[in-house]
Amino acid sequence: MRQFACDCGAAVYFENDFCINCGSALGYDPRRNDMVTLADWGNGVYHDLLGNGYRYCGNGEEFGVCNWLRPSDDASHFCVACQFNRTIPDQSRSENQQRWQVLERAKKRLFYTLGQLNLPLINGWQDPQRGLLLDFIEDARSSDEYPETFVSTGYLGGVVTINVLEADDAARVAAREELHERYRTVLGHLRHESGHYYWALLNPDADMLWEFRELFGDERDDYRGALDRHYHEGPPADWRERYISAYASAHPSEDWAECWGHYLHIYDALETAWAHKLLGVQPPVMTMAERLGAWSRISLMLNELNRSVGRGDAYPFVINELVAEKLEFIEAAIHRLRALN
Ligand SMILES: [Zn+2]
Ligand SMILES: [Zn+2]
Ligand SMILES: [Zn+2]
Incomplete structure (x- = not known):
């Protein structure tokens, strides 16, 4: 920023x-x-x-x-950003006013970075085939108005769904603990889910698809089964050698979306570092390798600063060599997506 x-x-x-x-x-x-x-x-x-x-x-x-x-x-x-909303939290319930504020702020940060990257921004009202819409939805956990529903944050057919409870600190931390995650934020969710959307928009050619499958695996693998396995058995013991997060090991599509989310985290955080004079160059004029070099230095500093004030690591991730290759692939995909503008 x-x-x-x-x-x-x-x-x-x-x-x-x-x-x-x-x-x-x-x-x-x-x-x-x-x-x-x-x-x-x-x-x-x-x-x-x-x-x-x-x-x-x-x-x-x-x-x-x-x-x-x-x-x-x-x-x-x-x-332009609110034109992407399809469902907003029920504002007659007072706790939802604050939650919507949290969701909107994170959404604006997502849109800001998508704009900085010059990615196409098409809302689903304008173009139902290629556009994106957002649903901020509640379920039985936040209101007995919805006793039968259990809404997960996710992406399907041009729509990103975020459970409104993700904007509630206590509920989000409880979910993070339950799922043994080290990092769970609204902005992280939105960046991840935008990755699923852009994958659908990308329409990769045969070469790109081949390269994707070499790096991430076959995205046609049974998705439901893979996620069930992940939640029942946990990630493979050696996931840290191949993935950015445990969740990324669940399925090639999730690996892509996790890496996409991290690409955006890194890009935006480096822009912030540049704006505050911690970095001499802006991210757009850096190669991916240069960005990763700078990020390794700056994220360490960020984590140390956080520990200095008694907080946990702001960026509890390690970018191994294979993840760096995946991020290079995402860079190439972003170039391709820009051409759709
Ligand atoms: Zn607005
Ligand atoms: Zn996902
Ligand atoms: Zn003033």
Whole structure:
């Protein structure tokens, strides 16, 4: 993530909707890829220094969960990122307001990085064949309104489903412990699930598919059976030599999505490091090997900083040689996906 500044000169952050220094309204303009300082023109219309007219996204105006802007004359009620929502958490239940905020913030970070990578961003309303939609869904664990359902976070046919409870710290930590995971975050889920979507969009040619199967395995292997086996028997003892995480060993498609998620983690974290002058070059001009070299240094520093303040490792993963090759493959896939723009 880059660093942003208010027109008054104060540093502001991606999630801000006002400047604590000068009190101006702020929002993120995805077309300019920048935070914009706003003056209020009344009736929900704002303008910047250049006189461009803006409105906040409808989800910001109505629910306070989005600080992205849309042009004041835009036909859509929502910002470009909220146009991907299909199901939102039931706002009549007060605990869901905070949870939706958490989900939206993570979603915006995902979209920001997808934009930095110049990946196609097509919503499923625009293009039901190739587009993406998001469902933030509850089940019996959070409300007895849904006694029969048990909703897992996942991806199917152009739709990413996130269980709203993932935005609840206590519930997410309980799930992490139960599944013996070392890392579980909403942003991590979203990045992982976006990997399934982009795999479906990629439509690899025969050479690329061959290379995929050499590295990750055969994605046509029985998926349900593989996941059942993973949850009953656990990962193979030597998973650390071949995978980025235990879950990645469950099935080639999960390995791809895990690596995709890590590609985005690394890319965004290195951009943050560059923005804060811990790194001299920006990730887009680095090769994958250079990024991995820098990330090995910076992630160690990040973990040590975390331990210095009594926290666990921020990035509890080791990138072995085979995972590095998988990340190179993802880099090539991203180049191919860009051509679809
Ligand atoms: Zn300011
Ligand atoms: Zn929005
Ligand atoms: Zn997955």
